[in-house]
Amino acid sequence: MITNRILLTTPTFPYPSLPANDSLTDATGQRFTHGDDIFSLVSHTHCYANHILAQNINIPTTLLEYPRWNNFVEEVDKKYGIIGISAFPVHLDTVMKMCTHIRENSPETKILLGSYGAQAFAAQYDKETQKKYVDHVVLGEGVRFLRELLGEDTDRPIQQKVMPKCGGAPAFINKYPKGGLGFLVTGLGCPGGCDFCATTEMYKKKRIELLSPDDFVNHVELYRKHFKNLSSIFVIEEDHFRHPRWLTKTKERWEKNVDLVKNVDWTGFGSVDFIWHYAENYGWDAIPETGIGAVFIGVESKFAGEHGYRKVREADAREVFHKLHSMGIRTLGAWICGWDYHNHANMYEDLNYFVACKPTYQQLTRLSPFPGTELWRKLKDQGRVCDVPWEDVHFWSGSQKNISLETHETLNLTEYGYDLIYKTWGPSILRKLEVTLNGYEFCMDSDNPLMREHRSELYKGSCATTWGMLGAMDRFAPNGVVRRRVIKADERFRDLIGEPTPMMEMLSKNIEERAVKFKMAHMFNPYNRRPREEPAKRYLYNKDSSIKDDDIPYITEYPNKIPKKIQKIMNRNNLKYRILAKLLSYKFKLKSSKHINDLDPVILRSLAGQSYGGF
Ligand code: SF4
Known part of the structure; x- marks a missing residue:
């Protein structure tokens, strides 16, 4: 033993x-x-x-x-x-x-x-x-x-030193992206008491702090020490805005480190009302000054407030999202389908309210009674929990018997919602670029020199790397409405930041060519035909x-051999990115020094990272 x-x-x-x-x-x-x-x-x-x-x-x-x-x-x-x-x-x-x-x-x-x-x-x-x-x-x-x-x-x-990074990228850029996003947990549990929420139940409606503001920033600094290219951290906490003192202390500490202000932001969690209250008490400008760059916001439903959910009772989600976007803060909005009050008369109204928030990223799920939650106990008493296998107990579970909707309708509505958002606003990458351009403009107009001189750099670099996707988005836009948004984003980039560098132009063409090849290669064999498997x-x-x-x-x-086919793709990708970075560096930096500017090094760093970075 x-x-x-x-x-x-x-x-x-x-x-x-x-x-x-x-x-x-x-x-x-x-x-x-x-x-x-x-x-x-x-x-x-x-x-x-x-x-x-x-x-x-x-x-x-x-x-x-x-x-x-x-x-x-x-x-x-x-x-x-x-x-x-x-x-x-x-x-x-x-x-x-x-x-x-x-x-x-x-x-x-x-x-x-x-x-x-x-x-x-x-x-x-x-x-x-x-x-x-x-x-x-x-x-x-x-x-x-x-x-x-x-x-x-x-x-x-409790410490969480340099935990493994997560990573993501569009499959046509890299099917096996390296880790590029750090991860920390500042607190567990929530006093909110929403009946469907497993977290509030798990921690008995209390918050347990895992990292103080000082510990949090120390951990981010440690990440930076090990990974100079790391630009974003995903920070778990049920609602950072319920804890204004924690946020204010974090802001004070964050602003003392110019390297962080200039190079890193973090994704936090919030709710419509608590963000609103924080802004009322501390000012909207205080939010980006905490270092926060993106917020996950559980909107849940247009009607959630009137049905007893306190976090969305006082403020209008559309206004909160709009205000955050105007300061360069991306949003991960969440919406749930299948409330007892959902019926054919109001479910599209509810969905369109969420679409109007224009979340940068989205999570549309079904109301799912997780065993152990208050909702599960209530529905069980009413005989409304279907016997489904464990493999179907998740955010899209069909285990709830709805009052006015057939079971399949709620799943269809979430899929329809994703499609509607894509066809209305374009892909998340486009929305990210639009919000990031706002962020750059906001910082340049800010009275706070840290925002103007340093955080603006973070936005500028992020705009430059995302700009390279516009050619592919223009070509494969789902409709004219989205294509026009792509064109407008390009115009705005040129107005605010300037003409793209020749290196950016060349990379953008390369990305577009990759997208074309990828589309053709997967026309009869979709790339997501089988779910991705982790080693x-x-x-x-x-x-x-x-x-x-x-x-x-x-x-x-790695206890098992990585399958030859995957290893081959990964090696080929590594090589391609290295060659591309060398080629761009040689062509535009070494050979033609007139092209040297502050955006090209950012582009080369993003190529070296081989990952989308963060939200
Ligand atoms: S506010 Fe969010 S985290 Fe808190 S109880 Fe409600 S759903 Fe759960």
Whole structure:
């Protein structure tokens, strides 16, 4: 029995696909840029819950991410004293199979189950059934639980050092983008108490702070120390704007570091009313000064406020989105279909209210009663929860019996909504460019010298790299309305920033050619015909003295050979980008020094990154 190391793992592959045949691990393809034709971003992410656990216990840890069954069996055979599984409800069939295997082959191992899979498991099964599979169903914050179980000090601060980066890009640019987006969790839980929300239930309507403003900025600085090209961090918290003091302190700390102001922004979370209140109390300008560059906002529904959801009762979502966009802040808007009040008379009105917000990225889902939530208990009492397999319990679950709509209608409406947004506003990449141009203009007009002299640089660079996509967007626009938006964005770029450099022009042509080739190659064999699969990874948190305080605290291994076909595409992409960067650099910088300007180095850096960067 291994007692000086523990194993943490995600469920084993294969993963179920989502109803629109998307991958569970591709957050941009399945939702944020879903429906954008070839401009949808394909992306990968990591299991951060396990990384946070592994970083915050003293005992060495092996962490399996997306293991295949044989990788998992190999580790179980080592006979760990503790194996922890972090899972979502959608994985529970696999999780129970994994637990059965551990029980049969390493009966003394204690099994822990955490995350929202644990919440659903505890709600669905009686105690006896739970014990058959799992020794500890971990609900709430897991670090404290694990430290207690291991007999460690529970009060030391939580760290999240240089966690693996996620990455995304349109498939015609790079099907296997490198990680380019950092990830941190500043807080868990929300006092909001919305009945459908698994988070508010999980943390008993409380917020647990994981990173103070100082710790947060220190962690971002550490990322920058290791990855000079990193320009964006995804920061999990249910609603940063409910905690104005945290935001204000972050702003003070952020503004002290010009490198951050100039080179990095972060994606936070907010809600319509709390953003509005924050702006009323601190001024709209204070929002971008916190370093925030994008906000996830759960609009949920035009009518949510009048049906008891406090976060959207006072302000008009359209105004809040518009105001944020005018300052260069991108939005990830979320809308839900299938409320009890939804019927054929109001569902399109509701959807069009959301479309009018013009979110930069979007998440349209169905109201899904996750086991363990208040909504689930209520619908169960009313006999309105259908018996669906675990693989269908997710944001697009059809497990709810609607009052006025057929089950299939809610799924169709979300798919229609994605299409409507694409055909109305164009792809998210275009919307990002439009908002980023606003940001540049806003900064140049700002009285705050930090915004004018430094944050403006961040916007300018981002505009220049995204501008290169306009040729492809013009060619493949879904209609004339969107094509005209593309042309207008180009005109605005030239007005505000100036004529694109010859390097940008050449790269843009290259991107357009790639798009054409990609379209032709996938005409009869769509690139997203099969959901994307992630490789298995093994992270070793060895915790030995060779790892210094600011080092990356883990070693990454690939336990399986990457399939030859994928390896070939990845190698070819690496080579192509390297050659392209060299060619551009030689042609426009070394040979014709007259073309040197401040945008070309940004373009070359983005080529080196081989990833879309961030939201
Ligand atoms: S405001 Fe958002 S995070 Fe908070 S309870 Fe409601 S849905 Fe959940």
